[in-house]
Amino acid sequence: MAIGSTIHTFAVQLADMDRGVYDDLALRVAKHPSETDAYMVTRLLAYCLEYVEGIEFGSGISSTDEPAVIARDLTGAVTAWIEVGAPDAERLHHGSRLAERVAVYTHRDPVKVIAPWAGKKIYNAEAIEVFGFDPGFVDQAAGLLERRNAATLTVTERQLYLDLNGTTLSSAVHARPAV
Incomplete structure (x- = not known):
């Protein structure tokens, strides 16, 4: 019998001051065994x-048809294709x-993620950002995970503050172009 995904729940208070986005999110995240x-x-x-x-x-x-995170408008058209990890150039092109x-x-390391894309065909590559x-x-943060999680995520001037299950961490959000 195959092992199924493990479901983690997150109650997230999001305050992204850089973009003016404030919301309370109730998320169920399925973690694939691999x-x-x-x-x-x-x-x-x-996300x-x-x-x-x-x-x-x-x-x-394991899906090749969709990225890790996707956004669609009301017509169903894809507005944002958000990859996680180290996708190959073909996925970014698509x-x-x-x-x-x-x-x-x-x-x-973003430099090591970007390196294999050099010389590969990626449509509109100059517009892709790597964070x-x-x-x-x-x-x-991964060491603080539980099955049920409470998080507060605040972003100001590309500095991220994450309170996850009572422990506060912070990091800059580093952006660089894909090419």
């Missing part, structure tokens, strides 16, 4: 930092052709 805690935390952060009406988690880590906005959030966090930030 997914690391760090990857799941990065997915959660990407919150990109939060807009119509955003949702993609269909799963997402760039479908969506108005493409971004990558990584818990790894990373201070070393160790995502791993520290």
